[in-house]
Amino acid sequence: MPPIKQIKLIDHDQLLTGRILPQAVPIEEAVLGACMVDSSAFNIICDLLNVEDFYLKSHQLIFEAMQQLHKSGSPIDLLTVNEQLNRNKKLEEVGGVMVLIDLGNKVSGAAHIEEHTKIIKLKAIGRNIIKVCADTLRKAFDDEIYPPEIVTEAISELDKTNKLVVAPATMSDLLKEVIDLEFSSGLKSGYKKLDSITQGLVGHLIIAAGPSEGKSLFAVNIAKHVASNGIPVLFFSLEMKRWQIMHRLLSDEFDVSTRDLRSGNYDKARIMQSRIPEYNLTIYDKVFDIDNICSISKGMLKGKKEGLVIIDYLQIAQLNGQKASNRNREAIVSEISRRLKVLEMELGLPVIALSQVSRDKARKTYTLSDLRESGAIEQNADGVIFIYRPVYHGQTMYEIEGVDKPMDEKDAIIIIAKWRDGEVGLFPMTFNGRCSRFEDKQDFSQYEQVNDFDPQIKGMRGQVDEIPF
Numbered sequence: 301m302p303p304i305k306q307i308k309l310i311d312h313d314q315l316l317t318g319r320i321l322p323q324a325v326p327i328e329e330a331v332l333g334a335c336m337v338d339s340s341a342f343n344i345i346c347d348l349l350n351v352e353d354f355y356l357k358s359h360q361l362i363f364e365a366m367q368q369l370h371k372s373g374s375p376i377d378l379l380t381v382n383e384q385l386n387r388n389k390k391l392e393e394v395g396g397v398m399v400l401i402d403l404g405n406k407v408s409g410a411a412h413i414e415e416h417t418k419i420i421k422l423k424a425i426g427r428n429i430i431k432v433c434a435d436t437l438r439k440a441f442d443d444e445i446y447p448p449e450i451v452t453e454a455i456s457e458l459d460k461t462n463k464l465v466v467a468p469a470t471m472s473d474l475l476k477e478v479i480d481l482e483f484s485s486g487l488k489s490g491y492k493k494l495d496s497i498t499q500g501l502v503g504h505l506i507i508a509a510g511p512s513e514g515k516s517l518f519a520v521n522i523a524k525h526v527a528s529n530g531i532p533v534l535f536f537s538l539e540m541k542r543w544q545i546m547h548r549l550l551s552d553e554f555d556v557s558t559r560d561l562r563s564g565n566y567d568k569a570r571i572m573q574s575r576i577p578e579y580n581l582t583i584y585d586k587v588f589d590i591d592n593i594c595s596i597s598k599g600m601l602k603g604k605k606e607g608l609v610i611i612d613y614l615q616i617a618q619l620n621g622q623k624a625s626n627r628n629r630e631a632i633v634s635e636i637s638r639r640l641k642v643l644e645m646e647l648g649l650p651v652i653a654l655s656q657v658s659r660d661k662a663r664k665t666y667t668l669s670d671l672r673e674s675g676a677i678e679q680n681a682d683g684v685i686f687i688y689r690p691v692y693h694g695q696t697m698y699e700i701e702g703v704d705k706p707m708d709e710k711d712a713i714i715i716i717a718k719w720r721d722g723e724v725g726l727f728p729m730t731f732n733g734r735c736s737r738f739e740d741k742q743d744f745s746q747y748e749q750v751n752d753f754d755p756q757i758k759g760m761r762g763q764v765d766e767i768p769f
């Protein structure tokens with residue numbers, strides 16, 4: 301057998317050897333020349349190009365001199381650019397005044413300058429992609445750098461590279477944008493009462509509750525409704541396995557208890573013929589690191605007009621492969637919360653994170669101060685929704701619309717404690733534990749406006765069985 305040929309890994313920088321980077325030098329010359337022969341040309345391109353977008357160093361220095369003249373309100377022509385380069389002590393570096401004269405002689409005006417500017421920008425994007433990929437390759441060989449960080453940073457840099465710089469929007473453009481937004485709403489949760497108050501899910505949202513009060517189930521219900529309408533949903537489950545989530549989806553869909561599903565006591569043929577396989581829902585139950593969550597979300601949803609990300613739940617997510625310990629829990633949870641807000645801003649789609657509320661069955665309501673671990677959760681969130689189940693806290697009566705209402709194990713109070721662009725308040729819902737869903741309550745047409753969430757519950761303590769999920 302012939303000896304195995306040894307393949308030598310070359311330095312990543314050598315990957316570029318012998319190949320010319322994307323560039324359009326003649327186009328750069330035409331644009332710079334047009335700016336010197338037409339006094340209005342630079343006004344067209346000043347917000348579209350940066351110094352780094354030019355391939356040749358000499359062209360970068362000339363454009364930089366033009367920027368300085370424009371900023372000071374001075375006219376831009378052959379003489380003023382020459383003088384500015386002199387002041388910068390860069391005239392000789394660009395090749396002297398004859399280079400400037402030659403640039404001016406190459407064009408007669410600013411015709412097609414916008415199209416030429418676009419070409420320069422696209423070439424610069426190509427060079428930046430090569431640079432990011434080369435840097436990523438170098439870091440991938442470094443064992444001291446955490447790999448998910450490399451992925452996240454590369455995606456972030458490529459995303460920045462892909463954004464063409466555009467001129468600032470005029471007041472007319474902004475006014476039209478506001479008018480268009482007025483007639484649009486956020487993503488529908490599937491719950492009429494919640495949607496009527498919030499006008500849909502928008503921004504970075506927190507759904508919070510105590511242990512076993514149903515926050516995971518509420519999130520699964522929302523995911524099912526959104527995904528059933530063909531909108532992509534990513535569900536990152538850090539607590540339940542995929543089969544457990546599927547049991548809840550099936551229980552809701554067919555009014556079958558999860559106990560019957562686990563025992564096999566159901567019509568398998570009917571379930572297999574259901575719409576569930578058509579749901580645009582992707583469930584991840586082995587992703588714990590916030591870098592992975594952000595990378596997957598950007599890869600799956602970047603550029604989508606509609607979509608939803610759900611993380612269940614915030615306090616057990618990891619940062620750089622590390623769980624939050626008692627010593628650094630607040631700092632890690634704060635950073636994870638911040639990263640989720642950045643993710644929502646980059647995607648332009650709602651991102652829901654579930655949050656644990658401190659265990660205290662004697663609590664008579666939930667307020668923003670009850671969010672565990674970090675005040676940054678409240679600060680970064682656009683909306684905070686609490687699920688409060690009175691009987692679970694030993695309360696058999698609850699005041700709604702000024703009237704004490706009897707409560708049982710099926711009653712849940714939804715508290716909107718923060719909504720950046722809307723109202724806060726509370727309203728009742730029905731918890732249907734057997735069929736794994738929350739339901740709109742039919743006998744309440746209004747909800748109570750609440751400015752502060754002081755204790756509002758009257759009644760006596762009692763016992764209630766634990767919720768199985």
